[in-house]
Amino acid sequence: MKVTPVSTALGADISGIDLSQPLTDKQLSELQSLQEQFEVLFFHHQDLTPLQQQQLAQQFGQLLEYPYVDGYTEAPYVVEIAKLEKDKLNFGGLWHSDSCYLLQPPALTMLYARQLPPLGGDTLFASMTGAYDALSSGMKAMLQNLTAKFSAGQSGGYGVREFRQNKNLDQAPRSSTHPVIRRHPDSGKLSLYVNGAHTSNFTDMTAEESAPILAYLYQHQQRPEFSYRFQWRVGSLAMWDNRTTQHNPLNDYHGHRRVMSRVMVVGEVPLGAH
Ligand code: OGA
Numbered sequence: 001m002k003v004t005p006v007s008t009a010l011g012a013d014i015s016g017i018d019l020s021q022p023l024t025d026k027q028l029s030e031l032q033s034l035q036e037q038f039e040v041l042f043f044h045h046q047d048l049t050p051l052q053q054q055q056l057a058q059q060f061g062q063l064l065e066y067p068y069v070d071g072y073t074e075a076p077y078v079v080e081i082a083k084l085e086k087d088k089l090n091f092g093g094l095w096h097s098d099s100c101y102l103l104q105p106p107a108l109t110m111l112y113a114r115q116l117p118p119l120g121g122d123t124l125f126a127s128m129t130g131a132y133d134a135l136s137s138g139m140k141a142m143l144q145n146l147t148a149k150f151s152a153g154q155s156g157g158y159g160v161r162e163f164r165q166n167k168n169l170d171q172a173p174r175s176s177t178h179p180v181i182r183r184h185p186d187s188g189k190l191s192l193y194v195n196g197a198h199t200s201n202f203t204d205m206t207a208e209e210s211a212p213i214l215a216y217l218y219q220h221q222q223r224p225e226f227s228y229r230f231q232w233r234v235g236s237l238a239m240w241d242n243r244t245t246q247h248n249p250l251n252d253y254h255g256h257r258r259v260m261s262r263v264m265v266v267g268e269v270p271l272g273a274h
């Protein structure tokens, strides 16, 4: 395996591995430690059926059943994320962490590019450990004691998934309370966990009281030095630590088709700073 860091914020390109084949124990533990170090891993020239993508993810842990969209028949945990020629909205088109309104949000998301527009459709990734580290000691101390409400309905008015959902929403979990500063269970690193797509308010504070602090944190966490812009090629796979990063897929390719497939690995109930 060859490892090439892609930015100072986060991310590394990994080559010399075929993800369609079962990983050896050594490869798996190497990838897990690279994941911890770089937060997002990028692979290229991979040739994966949905079933192979599912089998890849299974080696990293228990798979998460996404409550909103049905998976492929042959690989039920793998969901197609597509924007078609006629679509105006893209899926998840704002800064977010995946499914953080669940009690146990995904630890890991693996997104694979099947069809891409001629230009555009990049995805921004940002390190929330970087964002946390850059806060003042006073802000860190204040945030450490807070939890917040994360909800599925809160999507900044972008309607990020409603236009594609095909499952009964009444059955899906809608919100959870999580720490604002999250501790990674293995590395112990702290990260800033709130995000503009899903966080509605701090626990025991109103939405109005929370808003100015959240607005500050959102603009802080979106500072360019914490982020990296990834340009996909067909056959690229990105594997992100969904606990310590956020991402934002750009919606800049109207009239073209972009088809991705996604699988997620279940995480722990988020741990607080203490
Ligand atoms: C997602 C998502 C990003 C993209 O699938 O969770 O945010 O680039 N997609 O499509």
Ligand code: MN
Pocket: 092, 096, 097, 098, 247
């Ligand atoms: Mn997402």
